[in-house]
Amino acid sequence: MAIDRTRQRWQGWGPIDAPDPLGDRAGAWEYLAQALGATSFATTPALPFEAAMLPPPLEEADLARLSAVVGGDRVLTDSFHRACRARGKSYPDLHLLRSGDAMTAPGAVVLPNSTDEIVAILQQAEGAGLAVIPFGGGTSVVGGATGGGTRSIALDLTRMDRLLDLNETDRTATFEAGIDGPALEAALHARGFTLGHAPQSFLYSTLGGWIAASGSGQQSGIYGRAADWFVRAELATPRGVWRTESFPANAAGPWLGRLVVGGEGVFGVIANATVRIRPTPETRDYRGYVLPSFSAGAEAIRNVVQAGVPAMLRLSDEDETKFLSGFSTFGRRPSLRRRLGEAYLHARGFSRNFCLLIAGFEGEGREVVRVRRAAETEIRRAGGLALGRSVGDRWYERRFHGPDLRDPLLDRGVGVDTLETATRWSNLQRLYEAVRGALAASIAAGSPGRGVVMTHVSHSYPEGASLYFTFLFLRRPGEEIAQWRAIKTAASAAIMDAGGAITHHHGVGVDHLPWMMREKGPIGVEILRAIRKTVDAKGVLNPGKLIP
């Protein structure tokens, strides 16, 4: 089933009828007030949809061109459907939509059913001078889904959500690109397989989006990231259909299919894609550990991943460990079990400053035991202590729920955003300190109260790892965008100066564009432009995204 936009929050995260996860958590708000140095919280609800400002829809002549391709029932012009595709889910996106600014809403939403239809739409758009924004789940947190106003079309791929082929021998599956996470996994599970790609946006994001934004699932240490599981794609371009190479390995020139991963829809619309699949894991084993320090934990992860042990390893720094633990229990009476746990840690010589590591293992039963033991050897060597499965199970259960907190926080004048980067192991500590420092300083300079800055290692590789930062701050009413931009700019500059990647898995969109250009260098940027020009001479696709 395609995503039903009428059941989703047009300016927030998740279903319209989802309960407020902080509704009955006075203690959590109390803890937050203390952490942010706030005396009280404002009341800053989102404006109702009726107050939203939209640009006018496309003119009749253009609508007629599009209807001639897909039929009138698949060209939507009503305000609600256009507003739903005005923006993605970045901090500025949410702020603007909540304030009723839907001026980036497209002039129409078109729902194609096939690659050929997309080509025809692109050619019509080229002729009419319209911009086309491919739209899947619309969950981009970097401005990758921003619409282009009246003279643009949101090309909503979510009706293209079929499993086209599953080859058990080759362990590959081909899906239309608009299929969302739950539907894709359901189709695979029914045949005994999984892709295993589960980013935090899993419930709402699509296969095409995962590939276009070069995404990583939380278990990429086991299942690989998009670049690892992607095999081939069929793309619709204004020039026609581009089918990328389709071999397990190939030395006939550079692998052009790799350009599709991270291509963000400027090199063609991904219509369908083939991915590597694996048997549904027999066993899932998630556990918690405490490490005496962030650097000791990172060292353990490095040793595990360099030994080739497939695992999810998620290490929170001291501040994240402390905040999450406080936020989830404050105002509740700590359970006997928790109090005993703290006494145990104390007896084992752990100070209050320790780091939580969540490790996950998936696969065939005995193999899971083997890899867990291999990982635990390194964790113990780094001074780590096992907390058991309940901590891991709880993390697993709540693994997609982090973003649910954004709406209630924004309702009370609290800003929250995340950003991420990656670097080599030998540079990890330097990058960690530089970005934390930049976030803390820029929040302090531009916000009432104090900021909260938390970090975890989310994905790791033989030569390095990613760092994922979550930060909370009190918003400056009326200046929310300027305040956010100052923080984002300071953090991005710190990332670049300290040798980090501007993004590990969020993508470029519009927010990371200037930094991407620095990263690619002038020759790299011109190569990107030359490729785009080849497939899309007039720049119909996603103008302003990825490439300036």
Add this chain to the structure above:
Amino acid sequence: MAIDRTRQRWQGWGPIDAPDPLGDRAGAWEYLAQALGATSFATTPALPFEAAMLPPPLEEADLARLSAVVGGDRVLTDSFHRACRARGKSYPDLHLLRSGDAMTAPGAVVLPNSTDEIVAILQQAEGAGLAVIPFGGGTSVVGGATGGGTRSIALDLTRMDRLLDLNETDRTATFEAGIDGPALEAALHARGFTLGHAPQSFLYSTLGGWIAASGSGQQSGIYGRAADWFVRAELATPRGVWRTESFPANAAGPWLGRLVVGGEGVFGVIANATVRIRPTPETRDYRGYVLPSFSAGAEAIRNVVQAGVPAMLRLSDEDETKFLSGFSTFGRRPSLRRRLGEAYLHARGFSRNFCLLIAGFEGEGREVVRVRRAAETEIRRAGGLALGRSVGDRWYERRFHGPDLRDPLLDRGVGVDTLETATRWSNLQRLYEAVRGALAASIAAGSPGRGVVMTHVSHSYPEGASLYFTFLFLRRPGEEIAQWRAIKTAASAAIMDAGGAITHHHGVGVDHLPWMMREKGPIGVEILRAIRKTVDAKGVLNPGKLIP
């Protein structure tokens, strides 16, 4: 130490003073005559260097431009050095050079010492209208090293062979691109590491060549192929220096560094590159097995690789198994051990048509035992039987020696060439039969006697594997190139029609160019052209290679 061309055969393989491996092997010749249906062998030695025809060297004015950049002692114009860079080691290359045709020899050989020198040379060449052919080991078997005559320069990278950095924490090393296999591994071994990339050309090929041709080492199942271990490169282009992305993972647009792998020197000259390294293996364990059939063996390999077991798995088909066994023992009295071995196989129900599988395991001692046992479980399940370590050790010892046979065979009127492809598991048998059939038929149609066609699975992946074909035939005097081209064309057409990649690891050069174009499709080819135009507007670099 850079490769000393004066000690290498300019028109053959290996050192000038290497012994003839078939010199005292009358039995092998007898076996070969029988296999090829020959009554006798011709005497067709290579012409001496003195008989070689070369184009004139570059004119003084151009030489002066180049000498101004690198100094006169690093601009070579003597016939020998130019003839050494006239061609690579493909079948047509060897035939033409042996016949004294060195008309593709460059007008000069330039030996740069730095990235900046290469940029300056490229800019001088652009100004003077000269073509530049990057030259490493010159071992291309697909015409990737063919020179361009008087108005071209061979840019010999082999003086750029230093280790620039080795980071033990990150497990990465950065080398200048002209370093050859033995020197690279020696530098790493001295610090306890290995790259593990060992193609059959290992002794003579260079890091830059491995990357540019998208190579695979024999142990790519353990250490990965070039695309897997390549991290980043610094390239010299006529526009200046292009440094590709340098992160363990990155979502800031498509990974442009991936274009360098398989770029064949048309997107810039690889000046240095960073690669992933691993600890020198504590243990190497190579073993032989027999499988009842090629399809049973392939099935075992598929199960091993899909279970994620890192191993080298090299499966010969029945014809290759039989030929290699006969060729190596014919005319010798079979040893008692061999006769006992055959009796054993017979007793275990194996017919004479069985397949040899060489499996190799490398790494930490206990881990090697574990992965070998995992592989052996699948081999046994497929009806396989262990032959023990001596077969494996012998294969390992001789793993670089296959090409040594080409010169003595060509000396006796016997043509030998190899080609390779890759496809999905579910298509492997179809591709195997199609290519074998095309090779056998085209040899039969154009050659005296019969052909010998042998196949092995050389590299495997979760979704498919490569097939490597070796074929021998009696040459048609005076029509050697036409005869070879008919075979190559028939095999290439069969590969394409049966859904195979035109090359798994040999690269494109000039021989695979038309097939590469079919593989990439019109949009793909134009993307390649657009990228080249961006970095090299006038097409100075490697004209005629990779892209038409």
